[in-house]
Amino acid sequence: MRALCPLILLPTLAISWQGCVSRPPRPVAPPALAASASSSGGAARLTPDVVVVLHGLGRTRVSMNRVASVLRRGGYRVVNVSYPSRTLPLEQLANEWLPATLREHGADRAPRLHFVTHSMGGIVVRLWLRDRPAPANLGRIVMIAPPNHGSEVVDRLRGNPLFSLFTGVNGARLGTGADSLPAQLGAWPAAAEVGVIAGNRSLNPVFSCWIQGPDDGKVGVAGARLDGMSDFIEFPCSHTWLSWRRPVLAQVEAFLRDGEFGHL
DSSP states (O other), X not given: OTTTHHHHHGGGGTOOOOOOOOOOOOOOOOOOOEEEEOTTTSOEEEEOOEEEEEOOTTOOGGGGXXXXXXXXXXXXXXXXXXXXXXXXXXXXXXXXXXXXHHHHTTGGGSSOEEEEEETHHHHXXXXXXXXXXXXXXXXXXXXESOOTTOOHHHHHHTTOHHHHHHHXXXXXXXXXXXXXXXXXXXXXXXXXXXXXXXXXXXXXXXXXHHSSSSBSSSSBHHHHOOTTOSXXXXXXXXXXXXXXXXXXXXXXXXXXXXXXXXXX
């Protein structure tokens, strides 16, 4: 029966039904807008900061729609696009796809460039910053449920054909071993402030029994932490739904605005 459990529960790699306890969000102010001269005679106009939101493995931009909507209402210009997370290796995503996307959306012209990521999206940003100097306008980064030290679930399932089918070329690289990609990324660069949000609730007892300590069903709380991070907060939510919950989104806004979470 133990051998069958991973096969039975593999679809939960794509979706989880665990919610989180909702708390009232903290009131937030609109983000700062930079004044710039217009081309028609020197009149000042307000230019919003850009926030790039990156979904996780096997997802699409739809999974970040609520994040994007909240940030747009807050006055940011949001870039929320799908990327081939299962078919394009992480190195190409970080060194080719992401720079091309930033150029396409004029991110270099924004007063500040921020990122909000979910799961593997955080690994894409870390790899991008490891392999190049940070852009001059780089602002703040919020990582939601990032496998910064990999996931024990990957360690257990990496040889399973169904796991490979669901997670493509990148899934097996997100384990906890010394040969995993997260283990090769090192500490966070001091050039940018990063806040990490972790979940500590799971409805998947098999996956959770493989993970050390509290977890969200795919990533452990300890595995989400990052050397050099500016702040850390956890919520009683599962991996998939962290990025949809109102208390989490309020903390995303707080960190982009203040460089710290609004701890209760």
